[in-house]
Amino acid sequence: MSGRHVAFQEGAAQAFDADYVVAGSGAGGAAAAITLARAGFRVALVEAGPWRDPEDYPSSMYGTMRDMFADWGQLVAMGNPLGKDAIIPIVQAKLVGGTPIINSAIVVRTPGDVLADWRERFGLGDVFNEASIGAKQDQIERELSVTETAGAGMGPSGAAMLKALIDRGAEGHAIHRNVRAACEGAMQCLQGCKRRNKRTANFLWIPELQNERGGIVLSCAPVDRVLLENGQAVGVTGRWQHPQTRQKGATFTVRAKRGVLVAASATGSAPLLQRSGIRLPALGQGWRAHPGAGVVGVYPETMDMHKGASQAVASLQYRESIGIKMEHLSLPMELFAARVGGAGQTLMHKLEDYRHCAMWVNAVRADAVGTVKQNWLGGVSVTYQPTKKDLERLRTGSKMIAEMHFSQGAYKVLPGVFGMKSEIGPDEVHLFDTAPLDNRCYTWVLSHLFGGCNLGKDPQTSVVAPDLHVRGVRKLHVVDAAAIPTTLGVNPQHTIMAMAMVAAERLVGA
């Protein structure tokens, strides 16, 4: 039973019918859509970005920003930039298949403490528990070929980090990724894996949905509003947008008999509900993240960040005690140039060392809570700043990473902290203790995002009830990172996909 794919259209308005419509095709949206389609429902998957096949992925970072990132990566989290707040970039993709296409493919099961916390604080235990989430995570691991990183995927920087962790007596592991064992370690995870080793929905679940399950895929089709009639969601509408020129095209409407699932991400779902006229006290509130920042070690031998997976090694040792997850992260030269301090000759002299540099990062399980909302210019505003405690966590973690670099023979470390020396030697690691607790002094990046449509029992603090429907509206659900009510302290895609599948399966059974 073959379905359809409709990309950018001009001219007359077009209308489609389905049982369910899913807005957004990333980790949550694709997982929910395939679950519903396999259960026999006709599903329309509506995605703001274009559908790119791996052969068409870019190689350069310019191409990656243009072709893969959501709106060239221009979305930032801000507080008051004229005050003491930092401007923090938010990285996401806008593609059929969503952010997993550009992510590092790290697969971590939902920690038991997270599920216990959700059970106790938010009453979510009936729906999301070890059994329901675990079963879906088994399935995802099978379908997306999750394997432990090894061989060429490890790369010199990853191998050095693993050894540093072992030498320190800390937990460290080769990362499990939704990547086939054939990974050649070409360090192209961020650009998208042209070799199809990274297993993503754009060439697995979504073609299955279209070709075998009769589904409809609309690409280049940002949903503007959820259609509501008599307190019930009946479909979505929007206008196609050309992925290159950003020119607006024809209007589309998808009507869905059984319901609407919103999965436009932690920066997209709450604004979409706001645009649709939904007014709930918690909508756009409770926005969270794992802000990350890295420390670079410079070694006498080559570390060749361009060899190996973008991320191959991690440690959960300090997740609970400090609230950080340590990871190796290799950056392409283009991005590394922006991360290194200075400008002019000073910058270039540092960049001469590129092949000798290794970067290891801390993702902070931050306390900070922010907001996301539709702004008056028609865009999205995110207000978010790591707290003093979060900065302390990063500072502690950065010091440990500096120690680890030196333990592996680095002869200097670039802390990447304004207000500290730009390069430190092995005797100067203590300088981290007095590094400024000021967000403007760090090169934070946000890539693990949560909330805005938080799940929970309390109508004042949640948008989505434990049975996953949006409060006060029938047949409307949120099935992506926007519904997650806390940080996880681990990489989120596995949890998001599993939750979306559990949610979709409940609809099947309903």
Place this chain on the structure above:
Amino acid sequence: MLHLTAWTLGRVFPSTAALPGLDAIDTKPFIRQLAREAPFTIRATLWASVLLFNLTPLLTLGIPLPAFLLSPARVDAHAQKLSGSNIYLLRQIVLMLKTIGGLAWGAMPELRAKFEMPAYPEDSGRWRQS
């Protein structure tokens, strides 16, 4: 603006004895492409950063001249001081120039060859039309 942007990016990423910088190539085609393809916010922020880079030697060096009239050594000192300015928004100017300039610099085939990295093939930009 095109010439000033090209010149400014060349000062942020100047050649050294060991590495080619953006002053070693003609970055104007890159800037034209960016001006054609990037969203307004990116373009506006880049132009604003180029202008502010050129208008701030008074703040960094105490010299009341635009950066493009300074000697190469002074421009370099200006770039370095601006990147270490105590004023956050001035540092952000340099970060913007590094982010955009880095896209051109890191893709230079001669630079990638120096680092024993293959040159990038052209990005097709293709997507499924049906």
